[in-house]
Amino acid sequence: QVQLVQSGAEVKKPGASVKVSCKASGYTFTIYYMHWVRQAPGQGLEWMGIINPSGGSAGYAQNFQGRVTMTRDTSTATVYMELSSLRSEDTGVYFCARGRSGTYFTFDIWGQGTMVTVSS
Amino acid sequence: QSVLTQPPSVSAAPGQKVTISCSGSSSNIGNNYVSWYQQLPGTAPKLLIYDNNKRPSGIPDRFSGSKSGTSATLAITGLQTGDEADFYCAARDSSLSGVVFGGGTKLTVL
Numbered sequence: 175q176v177q178l179v180q181s182g183a184e185v186k187k188p189g190a191s192v193k194v195s196c197k198a199s200g201y202t203f204t205i206y207y208m209h210w211v212r213q214a215p216g217q218g219l220e221w222m223g224i225i226n227p228s229g230g231s232a233g234y235a236q237n238f239q240g241r242v243t244m245t246r247d248t249s250t251a252t253v254y255m256e257l258s259s260l261r262s263e264d265t266g267v268y269f270c271a272r273g274r275s276g277t278y279f280t281f282d283i284w285g286q287g288t289m290v291t292v293s294s
Numbered sequence: 295q296s297v298l299t300q301p302p303s304v305s306a307a308p309g310q311k312v313t314i315s316c317s318g319s320s321s322n323i324g325n326n327y328v329s330w331y332q333q334l335p336g337t338a339p340k341l342l343i344y345d346n347n348k349r350p351s352g353i354p355d356r357f358s359g360s361k362s363g364t365s366a367t368l369a370i371t372g373l374q375t376g377d378e379a380d381f382y383c384a385a386r387d388s389s390l391s392g393v394v395f396g397g398g399t400k401l402t403v404l
Contacts, residue, residue: 209393211339218296219331219339219382221393235392269338277345279386279393280329284338 176200178270178285185291191258194288196270203251204228207273209281210244210255214266224273225253260292297322298383300396307404310373314399316366316383322394326386328366330359333380333398342381343368375403 181195196208210222223234225244232244238257246253253270268288271281299317306312316328328346331339341350343359346366358369366383383396 218398219384219395221384221395223392233391236390271339274341274344277327277329280327280341280344280384281331281339282341282344282350284340287338 176272176283178272178283180268180270180285180288183289183291185293186260187294188261188292190260190292191256192260192290193254193256194268194270194290196253196255196285198251198253198272204248206275207278208244208246208253209271209273209279210242211269211271211281212266213269213287214263217266222255222268224279227253257290260290262292264290265292266290296397297387297390297394298385298396300381300383300399302397303400303402305402305404306373308373308375311369311371312373312401313370314368314381314383314401316368316396318364318366318385318394320364321389322364322385322387323361323366324364325388328359328361328383328385330357330366330368331382331384333382335379339382370401373403377401378403 179197204227209224212220225232227246243256270285272283274280274282330343332342333339346361347359356372380398382398387394
């Protein structure tokens with residue numbers, strides 16, 4: 175079945191970087207865009223950016239420009255999200271979500287989420 | 295402060311109907327499709343409605359969506375206790391070149 179499986183929880187110190195992975199299965203990896211969405215504890219959803227797994231091009235939300243990098247490995251059907259210069263406000267759950275065919279800014283499949291804790 | 299505005303909470307009795315509003319602007323809802331997501335406690339969000347009013351396979355017709363101008367509405371009929379969750383609206387925003395979400399609405403089935 176179609177699924178996205180993310181890497182495990184991370185604990186990082188302020189100023190460090192974190193890299194979260196999202197492995198896709200059950201569909202053709204290169205024909206669906208992938209997004210990353212963050213959810214701070216007890217808060218709502220925040221869109222971080224989008225990557226085209228076919229060519230690797232990415233676009234980022236203004237709030238994350240300069241700190242986030244999204245990449246992909248087509249040989250393993252995996253996308254990655256790296257966030258640098260971490261601060262306590264970056265604590266939260268990070269989700270990868272597949273862009274739906276056609277209206278690719280709609281998220282039809284979600285990963286289980288990865289908890290990232292930033293604490294000294 | 296979220297770009298799209300939703301009520302923080304709604305409630306209704308089992309079997310009743312509830313609606314959740316989502317207000318935006320011409321740069322998002324007014325000129326782009328709206329989607330709705332349901333997030334049960336401790337789980338990832340799930341797509342409920344896309345392209346304003348379409349349901350993915352497996353979503354019961356108790357859930358429906360509509361859009362008018364710069365606002366959208368999610369309606370849930372025949373409420374069940376299992377429907378208790380947070381609901382989010384979302385839309386592409388042409389000015390921000392990305393996706394914006396509502397702040398979320400917590401549904402309580404009394």
